Amino acid sequence: MSIAYTSGEPSGIGPDIALIYAQKERNEDLLVYGDPDVLINRAKLLNLPISLKDHKTRKANELSIYPIKTKSRVEPGKLNPDNSDYVLSLIRHATNDCVNKNCGGMLTGPINKAVINQSGIEFIGHTEYLADLTQTPKTVMLLATDQLKVALATTHLALKDVSKNITKESLIKVITIINNDFKYLGVDNPSILVCGLNPHAGENGYLGDEELITIIPALNSLKKNGINLIGPVPADTAFTPDSLKNIDVVLAMYHDQGLPVLKAKGFKNAANITLGLPFIRTSVDHGTALDLAGTGNISLGSFNTALSYFKTLTNNASPA
Incomplete structure (x- = not known):
């Protein structure tokens, strides 16, 4: 097909x-x-x-x-x-x-x-x-490289709108989709590292209370269902090698909390994947590169990565 x-x-x-x-x-x-x-x-x-x-x-x-x-x-x-x-x-x-x-x-x-x-x-x-x-009521944006996978709790929002769009209900939906759809990437019961929203994950409420009021209750509720969750952890240390050991995916609270790290690791060799849709969708991880159009001076690295993930998702979604 x-x-x-x-x-x-x-x-x-x-x-x-x-x-x-x-x-x-x-x-x-x-x-x-x-x-x-x-x-x-x-x-x-x-x-x-x-x-x-x-x-x-x-x-x-x-x-x-x-x-x-x-x-x-x-x-x-x-x-x-x-x-x-x-x-x-x-x-x-x-x-x-x-x-x-x-x-x-x-x-x-x-x-x-x-x-x-x-x-x-x-x-x-x-x-x-x-x-x-x-x-589709809820989808999840996932950026993937060979070294790192980052999902987003919110996608294309102004920073001032992020906090009000993170609710216990929305986090439960996002994490449930990640947990369910990672089987198409060949991972059952993925280990999900969840970033806090605030510096130092709120410092027990002194630097913001979203962790206490929203994020921790959502994680506790999901852990009761057997979902493998760690966090919320401070975002400034979430992407260190020690923190990422045995982690399948990091859930960042907003676009620029997680994606700069991922693109620093694998720009031109990363793919954008939309979880939760009724069909498989992958995408290149870069923009339109207007200055390179018609020059031939472009890389197919991200396209090839997106195509590779498309095949993986398709193969794992097909009946055995």
């Missing part, structure tokens, strides 16, 4: 990734959601041979295409708000195909949140948009 690849922001490197990947024979059927003209024009810039097909192909220099037209002309490196709905339509069509089992899951290319919002469309991020499209 095909992997739905949404080519993302057309003026960025999302189309380039698909074209460079297609230069070799491969085992996977990649169905690219995008504008054929964008792909053809980008291939010319990259001086790459390409043939777009409307059927599954694994041959070198060929790509399967789900054609969707942009609204306005695309120039590499130049964002155009007029194409914002096109970017979202790629995700909508791919989601529909994944939900209806026409594709085996989704691998998403990079998008630019700012230009989508600039167009007048309120947009937070892939993770939230996919949850809304599939009417």
